[in-house]
Amino acid sequence: MSFKHVSIISAAVFNCPLYLLMKKNFKSLILSLSLVFCLTAASLGQETTGNLEGTVKDASGAVVPNVTVTVASAQGISSGTTTTGITTGFRRTITTDEQGFFRVLQVPPGAYDVVTTATSGFGEARYENVTVAIGQNTQLDITVNPGSNVTTVDVAVSDAPPVDTTNNAIQTSINAQKIELIPKGVDFTSVLKTVPGTRPESRSGGFSVDGASGAENVFVIDGQEVTNFRTGTLNGNYSIPTQFVQEVQVKSSGFGAEFGGATGGVISVVTKGGGNDFHGEVGMQFDTPKFNGNPRPDLLRFLSGSGANFVQTTEYVNPPKSAGVNTFPTANLGGPIIKDRLYFFGSYTPQIFTTQTTTNFFSNAPAATRTLQATETFRLKRTYQYAFGRLDATPFDKLRLTGTYLWSPIIDEGNIPFGTLNFGAFIPAGTPNNPNAGFLPPTIDFGGSIGRVSGSQLTERQGGRQNSSNVTVQGVYTATGDLVFSGRFSRGFLNEKLGNYFVPPGIQLFCQVGNTPANPNQYPGGCQQGPLGPSNSETVKDVSIRTNYEADATYIFGLGGRHELKGGYQRFRISNDVAQGFSTKGRITYLYGTSITSAGAPVTPSAPQC
Structure with missing residues (x-):
C-alpha cells in the first residue's frame, strides 16, 4: 500500500512583481502599484x-x-x-x-x-x-x-x-461549428491534428505540440486538469466525444504560470450547454477493421544448430486482420428548464469496440518444417461509457452558475493475448515435465470447482473496469461593470485497474536461478529456470483524486490608461492510493546454487523462517 499527496497553494497572481508592496513607505507603494498596472x-x-x-x-x-x-x-x-x-x-x-x-x-x-x-x-x-x-x-x-x-x-x-x-500566447481555437464541419474521429483528440504544429505520437499514444513529447502537455476539461499525473498523457476516460464539446483550444507557447506543469502545449476543452430552445441529436456510427489497411509484414528469424552447423533463416509473414465491428451511438438533448433562467444539456455517447481474433498456433520453425498445432478464437469487448450532464443557471442578471458531471468508466469484457499468428506458444501434448502440455494457452489452474481453464474459456472470463468521474461547479458574479468575482470547485476521480478479472490465485512460483535447456542437469532435482506458473500480479486499486478550489476578483479601472487588476486564491491537491503487485497473494522465488546473503538477506537464518 502506498499513498502520495501533493498540495499546491497559490494566491494573488499578478502580471508584475509585488514584493515592493511589503514596504510601508508610501512612495514605494505608489511605485509598486505602477508595476502592477503595467499590463x-x-x-x-x-x-x-x-x-x-x-x-x-x-x-x-x-x-x-x-x-x-x-x-x-x-x-x-x-x-x-x-x-x-x-x-x-x-x-x-x-x-x-x-x-x-x-x-x-x-x-x-x-x-x-x-x-x-x-x-x-x-x-x-x-x-x-x-x-x-x-x-x-x-x-x-x-x-x-x-x-x-x-x-x-x-x-x-x-x-x-x-x-x-x-x-502574447500562441493559441488556436476550434469551436463546435468548425468541429461539425471538418473530418474527424469520434472524440475531441481527433480534431487536434487540424491545429498547426500538433501531431499524434504513435509510440506513446500522446500528442506532440511544437516538437515537445506527448508527456509534456496539460489537458483541461471545464477547468479541471485531467492529465495523468504519472504518465503525463491523457487517459481514454477523458477523450470525451465531440458531441460534448463546445470548444477546443491548443496553446503552444506564451501561456500563463497556472499551466506551469506544461512544457509542451495546453489543451483546454469547454463543454456544451442548453439554451432557450430545445435541441437534440440521436445517431449511430459504425466502423469495421475489414475496411482498414492490411497489417505490416513481420520479419521472423529462426535459429538452429551451432558452430559449423549453425543456420539462420529469415522470413516475412503477413498476419491476417482481426475481425470485429465498432459502434458509436449517441443521444443528447439540451433546452430550458426555466426559460431565461435555468438550462440543461445531457448526452450519453458510449463507444463500443468489439474485436475477434482467430489465432493460428504454429511450431517455432521455418516455413519448410512448420506445422499448424492449434487454432483458437479470442474476443474482447471494450466499452467507453461516456455520459455527461450540465446545468447553467442565471438566478438574476448579475450571477451566472454552472455545474457539470462527467461519468466515463472503461469496461473490458474478455482478453486477446495473441495476434492472428503465433509461433511456439502452444506446448504439444506429451511434452515431459510440463503440466500445460496439450492445453491451449493461456492456461491457469484455479483449483476447486473451477479447475484448469485454458484458451478462450479463460480469456472470455477476464477483463476489468477503470472507473472515472469528474464534477465541476463554478460561478461568476458581476458586481458592477468594473468589478467581477468568480469561484470554482472541481473534483476528478480515476481508478486504473483494467485487467483485474480472473487473475490467477495463490502464490506464484518463479525459478530465477535453475536448470536451463543448455544445461538441464546443472542442479539435480532443481526447477527449470523461468516462471513455474502464471503471474498473479494484480491491481486491487490505483485511485487518484484531484480536487481544486479557487476564487478570484477582477477590477477594471483607468489611471493613465486602461488597466485590469486580478487577484485570487487557488488550492490544488492530488492524492494517489495504490495496492498492486504480488503483495496480496505472494511470490516464492527459487535460486539454486545461490547463498541467501548474496540473494539479498542481511544474515543467514539458523532455522526455517516459515
Missing part, C-alpha cells in the same frame, strides 16, 4: 471563458461615451450547423467610459449579439454572431450612425477575425 491582463486558474472589449465611435471616428452596450447570446448562428452551445442565456449590460471603451469579462465561449442603445442622436447598432474564444480578448469596434435607423453587421461573415493585441 492589462492577469490570469488565475484554468481558463474556461474569454473577454469581449471594444470602442464605440461615430462615422467620423470620434469616440462616443456613455453608450449602453448589451452583450447577449446570439439568436441565430449563420454557420448552418446543428450544434447546441452554452452561450444561450448569457446577458450582460455595461456603459462605455469617457473614451467610448467597454470591456466584458468572463464570457463563455460562443457566438453573441452586441447591441448599443439609441442615445444622443445616434441610432441603434447591432453586431451579430461575434465569436468569443477561450482565453482570448475578442476586440470589436462599433460604429453608430446619426438618426433612428438600426445598423446591423453580421460579424460571422467578415473576412477575418480581429487580432487580439492584448495576448
Whole structure:
C-alpha cells in the first residue's frame, strides 16, 4: 500500500512583481502599484471563458461615451450547423467610459449579439454572431450612425477575425461549428491534428505540440486538469466525444504560470450547454477493421544448430486482420428548464469496440518444417461509457452558475493475448515435465470447482473496469461593470485497474536461478529456470483524486490608461492510493546454487523462517 499527496497553494497572481508592496513607505507603494498596472491582463486558474472589449465611435471616428452596450447570446448562428452551445442565456449590460471603451469579462465561449442603445442622436447598432474564444480578448469596434435607423453587421461573415493585441500566447481555437464541419474521429483528440504544429505520437499514444513529447502537455476539461499525473498523457476516460464539446483550444507557447506543469502545449476543452430552445441529436456510427489497411509484414528469424552447423533463416509473414465491428451511438438533448433562467444539456455517447481474433498456433520453425498445432478464437469487448450532464443557471442578471458531471468508466469484457499468428506458444501434448502440455494457452489452474481453464474459456472470463468521474461547479458574479468575482470547485476521480478479472490465485512460483535447456542437469532435482506458473500480479486499486478550489476578483479601472487588476486564491491537491503487485497473494522465488546473503538477506537464518 502506498499513498502520495501533493498540495499546491497559490494566491494573488499578478502580471508584475509585488514584493515592493511589503514596504510601508508610501512612495514605494505608489511605485509598486505602477508595476502592477503595467499590463492589462492577469490570469488565475484554468481558463474556461474569454473577454469581449471594444470602442464605440461615430462615422467620423470620434469616440462616443456613455453608450449602453448589451452583450447577449446570439439568436441565430449563420454557420448552418446543428450544434447546441452554452452561450444561450448569457446577458450582460455595461456603459462605455469617457473614451467610448467597454470591456466584458468572463464570457463563455460562443457566438453573441452586441447591441448599443439609441442615445444622443445616434441610432441603434447591432453586431451579430461575434465569436468569443477561450482565453482570448475578442476586440470589436462599433460604429453608430446619426438618426433612428438600426445598423446591423453580421460579424460571422467578415473576412477575418480581429487580432487580439492584448495576448502574447500562441493559441488556436476550434469551436463546435468548425468541429461539425471538418473530418474527424469520434472524440475531441481527433480534431487536434487540424491545429498547426500538433501531431499524434504513435509510440506513446500522446500528442506532440511544437516538437515537445506527448508527456509534456496539460489537458483541461471545464477547468479541471485531467492529465495523468504519472504518465503525463491523457487517459481514454477523458477523450470525451465531440458531441460534448463546445470548444477546443491548443496553446503552444506564451501561456500563463497556472499551466506551469506544461512544457509542451495546453489543451483546454469547454463543454456544451442548453439554451432557450430545445435541441437534440440521436445517431449511430459504425466502423469495421475489414475496411482498414492490411497489417505490416513481420520479419521472423529462426535459429538452429551451432558452430559449423549453425543456420539462420529469415522470413516475412503477413498476419491476417482481426475481425470485429465498432459502434458509436449517441443521444443528447439540451433546452430550458426555466426559460431565461435555468438550462440543461445531457448526452450519453458510449463507444463500443468489439474485436475477434482467430489465432493460428504454429511450431517455432521455418516455413519448410512448420506445422499448424492449434487454432483458437479470442474476443474482447471494450466499452467507453461516456455520459455527461450540465446545468447553467442565471438566478438574476448579475450571477451566472454552472455545474457539470462527467461519468466515463472503461469496461473490458474478455482478453486477446495473441495476434492472428503465433509461433511456439502452444506446448504439444506429451511434452515431459510440463503440466500445460496439450492445453491451449493461456492456461491457469484455479483449483476447486473451477479447475484448469485454458484458451478462450479463460480469456472470455477476464477483463476489468477503470472507473472515472469528474464534477465541476463554478460561478461568476458581476458586481458592477468594473468589478467581477468568480469561484470554482472541481473534483476528478480515476481508478486504473483494467485487467483485474480472473487473475490467477495463490502464490506464484518463479525459478530465477535453475536448470536451463543448455544445461538441464546443472542442479539435480532443481526447477527449470523461468516462471513455474502464471503471474498473479494484480491491481486491487490505483485511485487518484484531484480536487481544486479557487476564487478570484477582477477590477477594471483607468489611471493613465486602461488597466485590469486580478487577484485570487487557488488550492490544488492530488492524492494517489495504490495496492498492486504480488503483495496480496505472494511470490516464492527459487535460486539454486545461490547463498541467501548474496540473494539479498542481511544474515543467514539458523532455522526455517516459515
